[in-house]
Amino acid sequence: MIASLSLLCVAAAILLVGPRLASAPWARQAPRVAIFAWQALTISAVITVVLAGVTLLIPITALAGDLGAVVHACAMSVADAYGESELLPGKLFGAFLAGALPMWLLICGVRVLGGGWWSRRQLRRSLSLITETDAGLGISVIETPAPAAFCLPGRSAQIVVTRGALSNLSSCELDGVLAHEAAHLRGRHNLAVALSQILARAFPRVRLFQVATRETRQLIELLADDAALQRVDRVNLASAIVSLAEMKAPAAALAMAQDAAVLRVSRLLSPEPPLNPWRYRVAVVGALTVVVAPLLIAGYPAVCAALSDICNIP
Amino acid sequence: MRPFGELEAAIMRDLWERAEPATVRDVLASLSTSRKLAYTTVMTVMDNLHRKGQVTREMSGRAWLYRPVRTQAQHAAALLQDVLAESADRQEVLMHFVADLDSDSVTQLRSAVESARRRGQQAEGGGP
Numbered sequence: 001m002i003a004s005l006s007l008l009c010v011a012a013a014i015l016l017v018g019p020r021l022a023s024a025p026w027a028r029q030a031p032r033v034a035i036f037a038w039q040a041l042t043i044s045a046v047i048t049v050v051l052a053g054v055t056l057l058i059p060i061t062a063l064a065g066d067l068g069a070v071v072h073a074c075a076m077s078v079a080d081a082y083g084e085s086e087l088l089p090g091k092l093f094g095a096f097l098a099g100a101l102p103m104w105l106l107i108c109g110v111r112v113l114g115g116g117w118w119s120r121r122q123l124r125r126s127l128s129l130i131t132e133t134d135a136g137l138g139i140s141v142i143e144t145p146a147p148a149a150f151c152l153p154g155r156s157a158q159i160v161v162t163r164g165a166l167s168n169l170s171s172c173e174l175d176g177v178l179a180h181e182a183a184h185l186r187g188r189h190n191l192a193v194a195l196s197q198i199l200a201r202a203f204p205r206v207r208l209f210q211v212a213t214r215e216t217r218q219l220i221e222l223l224a225d226d227a228a229l230q231r232v233d234r235v236n237l238a239s240a241i242v243s244l245a246e247m248k249a250p251a252a253a254l255a256m257a258q259d260a261a262v263l264r265v266s267r268l269l270s271p272e273p274p275l276n277p278w279r280y281r282v283a284v285v286g287a288l289t290v291v292v293a294p295l296l297i298a299g300y301p302a303v304c305a306a307l308s309d310i311c312n313i314p
Numbered sequence: 315m316r317p318f319g320e321l322e323a324a325i326m327r328d329l330w331e332r333a334e335p336a337t338v339r340d341v342l343a344s345l346s347t348s349r350k351l352a353y354t355t356v357m358t359v360m361d362n363l364h365r366k367g368q369v370t371r372e373m374s375g376r377a378w379l380y381r382p383v384r385t386q387a388q389h390a391a392a393l394l395q396d397v398l399a400e401s402a403d404r405q406e407v408l409m410h411f412v413a414d415l416d417s418d419s420v421t422q423l424r425s426a427v428e429s430a431r432r433r434g435q436q437a438e439g440g441g442p
Contacts, residue, residue, distance in 0.1 A: 116406045123397060123408065126317035129327065130390035144391045148398060149411040162394065177411050184409045194406040217405055235430050242423045245415040257413030265423045269430045 003301050004094070007052035010294055014045045019211040026283065027215070028267060030275040031222040033283045035192055038212045038219075040287035042199050045208060046105065048294040053097025055298055056090055108202035112194055120154045127152070131160060139178065141166065147247035151181040153190040168247055173240035176232040180240075183227030189220040218260045225264055238268040321351075321359050322368075326382065326389075329369065335381035337374075 018041045021027070027034035131140035138159070142148075145164040152158050159181045161174075169177065184190070196213040203209055228237055241264055275283075318326060328341050338357045345351055360380055363369045371378040384392070397408075415423075 112406065116404070119400075119404070119407045122317050125320075125323070126393055126397070129318060129323045130386065130393055142390050142394055143387055144394055146391060146394055148394060150408050152408050180411060181409070190406045190409065197406055220405070220409075235427065235434055238423075238430070239427045241412050242420065242427050244412050245420050246424065248414055258415055258419060261412055261415055262419060262423065265426065269426055 001056075003055040003298055004052045006297050007048050007055065007294055010297065011045055011048040011052065014041060014048065014290065015206060015208050018042075018045065018208040022211050022215050026275055026279060027219065028222060028263070029272050030280060030283070031219040031226065033275070033280060033287070035216055035219045035223070037283060037287040038216055039192070039195060040290050042196065042209060042212045044290045044294060046101075046199070047291070049097055050101055051294050051298040053094045053099070053101070055301075056094025057098055105198065105202050109198045112198045112201055116190070116194060117154070120152060123152060124154075124156065124158075127158075127160060137178065147244055149177050149181065149244060151184050153185055153188065157185045159185070164247065165244060169240060169243055170236075172232055172236040173243055176228050176237035176240040177244070179228035179231040180224045180237070183224040184220065187220075187223065187227070189224065192216055192220060214256065218263070221260060221264055222267065225268060229268075234268045234271065238265045241265055241268075318368075319359075321355070322363060325356070325359060325363065326368065329380060329382045330386040335372075335379040337377040337379055339377065341380075 021034075021037060021041065024034070027037075127140065127142075130144075131142050133139075134141050140158050140160045142160060142162045144162050146162055147165040147168065149159075149161045149165050152160065159178060161177070165177075166174065193213075193216055196209070196216040199206075199209040200213040225237060232240075241261060245261065317323075324345055325341055328344050329336060332340075338353065338360055341360065342351060342353055342356045345356065360369065364371055364380070367383060369380045369382050371380045373379075382389075398410075
């Protein structure tokens, strides 16, 4: 009972405090670590809640025996260590957290990943009719004056650029665009977005998951910009962003997309120093701790039961 | 916009490559070089394309003459617009280089880039 309650408290803390990571200034300096931290926070929130359900169920199920076998303690003392949840609401709540919740996540996962796969398949088929391959650049070109540049991840990943964009970008700018898109594909950034999307879709009311999705979307752009800087210089990459935006007809822009582009350009033009190695380590260890802590809390009573070495047979 | 099926796409591509309208027999002849197709199959698919509004047809003698409603460039432009609208916020499907911006921020960002470029050139020119 104590374990379940502590886990629920930890989950509540993660859900409440987690979104604050969005205002951490170091995230822009180390986008890769920041994405990892968001993944750790969101996954940990889910694990913690599921484990709270599991620990509620241990006393009434065969789990106690299995767990006892693992830690070399008898089933009764393991069940005892997790406390009697005699109350029916407790059992039902446990079953809901440990059973229904993972099932719902699985359904949403299949929906998001399957939906993405299906949309990409349709897109590839549509695009195949209007694109010509440019073997020299290794990209697909659409013969239309409208400007656009994007990449389509997946099994036959491709970078697509319109003729309008190709003829209006300088060669340095074009290098920047291609390096940025290639970094998305190489890093499989779509998977990071999909993961956050699954949780956000499964629990649309939970703020942590919404913020994590928003931040992940922005951070993968910073990550791809950083990778592109190995091939082009900062000013040309920033110039490519502005040039492509200029070519598009001025639109009623989404505030979020707007902020993201402004952040990218200003970050390129006035670079911040790389993250201090110590702060880097603290961030990584912190993210790992958030994932491991709930496992320790959930396992603690079983370990205690094993250490006490006495079989409590009532 | 639903994507064309495989045979539909092949037929549209063939029609676009021709300068003038074509009969089912013409299309069949040029597609048959790469694969074996029945006349009725091609006729059915071209009829479907007509029903979907992708091609128009007029009777010439005893056969229908088909021509695409839109040129390939027009189709590409319309399709691109669809793709961009549909996937604007679906990064797991496709990732754009840059989203739409309003004209004020574009102007501001452009002047920031140009002044950074000038600073860079000055630093280069002023260096040893």
